[in-house]
Amino acid sequence: MGKFGFALSPSSRINLDEVDKVKFAKLVEIEPDVLKCMACGSCTASCTAGKFVKTSMRSAILALQNGKNEDAINFLKGCLLCGKCTMVCPRAINTRHLIISILKVYQ
Amino acid sequence: MRERIAGGYDDFVIPFMVGMAFIFIYLFIALIRLFTHIPPKDRIKFFKSLVNPKILYKDCRDILLDCLLHVKIFKRNLLLGYMHASIAFGWFMLIVVGHIEMWLYVPQRNGLLYYPVFFRYFVKQEGDLTIKGAFFFFLMDFFLLMVLSGVGLAMYKRFRSTALGMRRTTKPCFADRVALACLWSIFPLRLLAESFTAGIAGGSFLTKPMYWLFNNFLSNDAHILPTWWAYSTALGLFFLALPFSRYMHIPTEAFLILLRNAGLKVTKPRKGFAEAEIYSCSSCGICIDACPMNIQKKNLPFSSVYFIRFLRRHNTRKINQISDKCLMCGKCVALCPVGIESCGIKRAQRATLYNDIKHDYTYLHQAHHTPDSPAHPLPGTQAATGTSAATGTLSASVQADAKLSGRGTASEKVLYFAGCMTHLTPSVIKNLTGIFESSGTEYVFADKDGGVCCGRPLILAGREDAAKEVIARNTELIRNSGCKKVVLSCPICLKVLKEEYNLKGIELVHHTQFINTLLEQGKIKVSPTAGSMVYHNPCELGRGCGIYKEPLNVLQQLGELKKAAKEGKESICCGGSLGSLTLNYEDRGKITQGSLAALTINDPQKIITACPLCLKTFADKADRPVMDIAQIVNENICQK
Numbered sequence: 193m194g195k196f197g198f199a200l201s202p203s204s205r206i207n208l209d210e211v212d213k214v215k216f217a218k219l220v221e222i223e224p225d226v227l228k229c230m231a232c233g234s235c236t237a238s239c240t241a242g243k244f245v246k247t248s249m250r251s252a253i254l255a256l257q258n259g260k261n262e263d264a265i266n267f268l269k270g271c272l273l274c275g276k277c278t279m280v281c282p283r284a285i286n287t288r289h290l291i292i293s294i295l296k297v298y299q
Numbered sequence: 300m301r302e303r304i305a306g307g308y309d310d311f312v313i314p315f316m317v318g319m320a321f322i323f324i325y326l327f328i329a330l331i332r333l334f335t336h337i338p339p340k341d342r343i344k345f346f347k348s349l350v351n352p353k354i355l356y357k358d359c360r361d362i363l364l365d366c367l368l369h370v371k372i373f374k375r376n377l378l379l380g381y382m383h384a385s386i387a388f389g390w391f392m393l394i395v396v397g398h399i400e401m402w403l404y405v406p407q408r409n410g411l412l413y414y415p416v417f418f419r420y421f422v423k424q425e426g427d428l429t430i431k432g433a434f435f436f437f438l439m440d441f442f443l444l445m446v447l448s449g450v451g452l453a454m455y456k457r458f459r460s461t462a463l464g465m466r467r468t469t470k471p472c473f474a475d476r477v478a479l480a481c482l483w484s485i486f487p488l489r490l491l492a493e494s495f496t497a498g499i500a501g502g503s504f505l506t507k508p509m510y511w512l513f514n515n516f517l518s519n520d521a522h523i524l525p526t527w528w529a530y531s532t533a534l535g536l537f538f539l540a541l542p543f544s545r546y547m548h549i550p551t552e553a554f555l556i557l558l559r560n561a562g563l564k565v566t567k568p569r570k571g572f573a574e575a576e577i578y579s580c581s582s583c584g585i586c587i588d589a590c591p592m593n594i595q596k597k598n599l600p601f602s603s604v605y606f607i608r609f610l611r612r613h614n615t616r617k618i619n620q621i622s623d624k625c626l627m628c629g630k631c632v633a634l635c636p637v638g639i640e641s642c643g644i645k646r647a648q649r650a651t652l653y654n655d656i657k658h659d660y661t662y663l664h665q666a667h668h669t670p671d672s673p674a675h676p677l678p679g680t681q682a683a684t685g686t687s688a689a690t691g692t693l694s695a696s697v698q699a700d701a702k703l704s705g706r707g708t709a710s711e712k713v714l715y716f717a718g719c720m721t722h723l724t725p726s727v728i729k730n731l732t733g734i735f736e737s738s739g740t741e742y743v744f745a746d747k748d749g750g751v752c753c754g755r756p757l758i759l760a761g762r763e764d765a766a767k768e769v770i771a772r773n774t775e776l777i778r779n780s781g782c783k784k785v786v787l788s789c790p791i792c793l794k795v796l797k798e799e800y801n802l803k804g805i806e807l808v809h810h811t812q813f814i815n816t817l818l819e820q821g822k823i824k825v826s827p828t829a830g831s832m833v834y835h836n837p838c839e840l841g842r843g844c845g846i847y848k849e850p851l852n853v854l855q856q857l858g859e860l861k862k863a864a865k866e867g868k869e870s871i872c873c874g875g876s877l878g879s880l881t882l883n884y885e886d887r888g889k890i891t892q893g894s895l896a897a898l899t900i901n902d903p904q905k906i907i908t909a910c911p912l913c914l915k916t917f918a919d920k921a922d923r924p925v926m927d928i929a930q931i932v933n934e935n936i937c938q939k
Contacts, residue, residue: 225883240719243749244662269659272752272769273760274719275877279915284884289623292760292880295656 210259215297219256223293225285229253235277235287241270249277249287252294261298268295300404300432303423303499307405311420311524312413315531318538319412325542326550329578336570341563348561361556367391371636375585376464382456383583383636385449387549392442400435416534419493420527424501436503443493444505446486454483467593469584469604471545478544481537488533492526495519545582552637555579565640568618568647569610576639580607586631586641591872592624594893595886603631603641610644620881622648626890627759627878628838633868642878649761649880658765663751663772712741713813714782716796718789719752720911726926727788727911730933731810737936738822743780751776755795756877766799774800786813788929790840790910791877797844809840811909811928815849818856824937829858832931833903835894835917836870837910850909850928857935864897871897873908875916891920899923907931 219226235249236242252267268291277287334342348354364370367388373380397415401408404422408414414421424432452463460468471479493502494509498519502510513519541547555575563572582604592598601621609617622645632642715735721727735742751773757766777785777800784806787793793809796802808816817823834854840846847867854860865871874890895917898906906925908914917925 223881238723240749240752241662244665265657269657270662271658272660272719272754273756273762273877274752275756275912276719276723279720279723279875279912286881286883288756288760288877289880292653292656296653299657 206258206260208259211257212259212261212298215261216256219293219297222297223286223290225283225287226253226256226290226294228283228285230283232282234280234282238276238280239271240274240276241272245270247271249291252291256294256298264294265298300400300422300501301425302405302408302421304421307408307411307414307421309417309420309524309527311528311531312417313531314528314535315413315416315538316535318535322538322541322550329542330554333571333574336567336574337563337572338566341561341566341572345558345561345563348557354560357560358557361560362553365556365636365638366552369636372583372585375634378452379456379463379465382449382452382463385445386453389442389446389449393439393446396435396438396442400439403431403435417527417531419496419500419502420523423499432501433503436501436506439493440503440505443486443490447490450483450486465584465588467584467587467599469545469582469587471582472608474540474543475545475582478537478540478546481533481540482546485530485533485537488526488530492523492530495522495526499523545580547578548581548637551575551578552581555637555639559638565643565647568622568644568651569613573610573644573647576641576644577607577610579637580604580639581637582608583636585634585636589630589634589869591626591628591630591874591890591893592882592886595889598624598886601625603635603639606641606645607639618648619652621645623652623880624882625879626838626872626874626876626882628872628876629842630838630869630872633842646759646761649759650763651761653761654764656762656765658762658768660765660768660772663768710781710783712743712782713784713786714745714777714780715742716745716750716753716777716785716787716792718746718750718787718792718911720791720915721788722746722749724911724914724927727914727929730927730929731786731788733933734814734817734823734929734936737933737938738817740817740822742786743782745776745780745785753789753792753795754799755791758795758799759878760880770795770799774802777802777805784808786810788911788927790837790843790846791912794839794843809844809846809849809909811840811850811853812846814928814932815853818853823932825856825932825935826937827856827858827935829854829931829935830904831859831861831902832857832905832907833861833863833898833901834928835863835873835898835906835908835913836867837908837913838870838872838876840909841870842868850907853928853932854907857931859903861901861903864900873910873913873916875912877912887916888920891916895921905931 229250231250231254233250236251239247241247246267247270248267252264255261255264255267271291273288273291275288281287337345367384369380369383369387372383394415397418400418401415405414456463456465456468460466490505490509493506494513497506497510510519558572558575565573565576567573584604586603587593587599590598590602592601601624606618606621609621625642625645627642627645629642632640635641715731717728751769753773754766754769757769783804785796786808787796788810790809793807796807818825832854834850836847851860863870871894872890873894874887905923906917906921907928908917908925909928911927914925914927
C-alpha cells in the first residue's frame, strides 16, 4: 500500500514473509519453550528492567512470530537476567535461557 | 647390606626408565605451556608466593594434608579416606624410605633414579641383621602392606562402592582403565618380587614369611628376574598412561596447591590456572553423589567430573551442554577433595558463549542527582516523562530518604536492599520491616519502588561485561546513600555485593545475621512458640557466603529445630537456582522434591529458609508451610 500521509501512528502491518524461519527453527531447537508462550504478560508485569525501559519477554516473542526481529531485540536488550519472569511464568518457560538464546540467534 | 649386582644395573630397569623419561619430558613441557598461558601479572604473583614463608608453610601443610593424607576425604568417610591416604601416603613413604636406604647403604649409587625403586634386587644382606637394617625392612614392609590394603579396598570399591560411602562412582575411560590395571598390579608385583628376593636381600614380617612359603613349592631364585621385570613393566606402563588418565592428578595436584595459595583465579576456561585445575581432577566421583541434578539418573553425565573430562578432551559441544545446565549451587566445589572450582570454570566457559551478547543499559545512567534536588520527584513528572523519572526515583529517593527523612543521620541508619527476588515474596519485606520497627532500627528502603538487579544473575550467565555496568551503578547508589550498613534479604545479592562490589567501609549483612545481632543485643525478644521446624541452607548463603551459624542461632530460640538429611555445606539446592540456564521446569521440580524429601526426613512442622528464591520454589511443592526466617521471627516477637 502506498503512503498517503494521513497516518497518525506508524504502520503496524504484519508481513509474515519477513519471519526468518531458519532462525526461528534454530531458536526452537535451542530453547523449545519459545512455543509455549500464551502471551499472558506476567513476565512483563514483573520485569525489573521494565520499570525503566520497555522490556518485555511477551512482546519479544510476539515480535519474532510477526517477523519483527529488530523489535524483539529492542524488547530484550535492557534485560538484567534477574529471573523474576521465570518465577512468575504460568507456562514454566525457561525465560532466562530464552532471552539469551534470542539475543544470540538474532543478533 | 652390600651391593650384589656389579655396576648397579640390570636390563629390567629399561621399561621403568622409559616411562620415567617420558613422564619427565611430558611434565616439563606441560609446565612451560601452563606458565605461558598464565597472565604475566599472575606469574609474578606465583613467583613471589614461593619466597613468602607464610604461603610456603601453607603450601607444605596443604600438600601433606590434602595430597598425601587426604584429610578432607577422611572427614567424609573413614574407609574411603583410608583407601586414598594409604595408597598416596604409603607410596610416598616407600619412595622416601627407599631413598634413605640407598643413601645409607650404597651411597655410591646416589642419583640413579631406578636404584631405590629396585633396591632389594641390587643389594644383598651380609651377616647378622643389624637393628638399623631390621628397622628399614620393617618400615618398607609396613608401608607396602599399607598400600596393598588400599589397593584391596579400591578393588572392593569397584564392586560395592556403597561400603565406602559412595552411591555412584565415575565411569573410567580407556586410559583410566589401563592406568588402573597397572596401578593395581604394581604393588602385588612388588610384594612378589621382594618376597622372592628376601632370601638374598632380607625382608621383614611380610616378605620373609612369603619367601618361606614360596620356598616350599617354588624355586624362588628362578622367579626373581621375571617378577622384577613384571614390576618394572607395570611401573613403566603406568607412567606412559599417566598423562592421559586421571592419575595425572598426582603431579598436578601439588602444583595446583601452589598456584591456588598464590592467589590465582580462573581467567579462561581451558588455559592457565583452569588447566591446572582440570588436570588435578582425580575423577574420584564424589561430585556425582553431591550434584542435586543426579536425583534423576539421566543427569549423571552432567556431573562436574565429566565436565572436566570433556574439557581435557576439548569436546566443545559437551562442555557447553554441561556448563549451561549446571545449577552452580557449588556443592561439588564444597565437597571436592582437591578443591577444584568447577563453577568458576563453568562461568568462564559461559563467558566465551554469552559475554558478547548485545545489551543496552543506558537507562541506568539517565538518572542524575544532586544534594539539592527535591526529596522525591514529583508524581506528575514521573508519570509524564516515563523512564527518566522512574530512574530518578531509584537514586534520588534513596539519597533523599537517607538524608532528609527520619531522625538520625544517614550514617546511623541501615540501608535495606531487598533485591529482585524479594519483591516476588512480599512476606519477607513485610516481616523484615516489621522487625526493623519492633527493634527501633532506622532504615532506608533502597529499592522500595523497584531497584536494579544486583548483577549476579548476569555473572552467572557469563555476561560479565554487562554485569560490570550494573555493579558500577549500584555501587554508586549504595555509596551515595551515606549508610554504613546494608541489610540484604537475598543471598544472591549478598554474594555479589561481597565479592564484586567495591564497598569498603560499608558493612554488608544478610537479614539472618542482622536478626541474630538484634537478638544478641536484646533489641528484640522472641518466644519459643514456633513449634518444630527444619532449616534449609540456601546455596548462596551457606556455601556462597559461609553463613551457617547465625540462622541456626536464631531458630534455636524460636522452637524445636529438627535435623535434615543433608545439612550445612551439603545442603541440597532448592532447584530454583538462577545458575542453570537450560534446566527445564520438570527437571527443576524433581530437584525441589528431592531437596524437600531430604529436609522433611524428621517430619518438622515448618520449613524455614533465608532466601526468597528458595522460599518461592519450595512453597509451590511443599506439603507443609515454608517460611522465611524473617517471617517466623516477626510472628514470634514478644511485644515489649
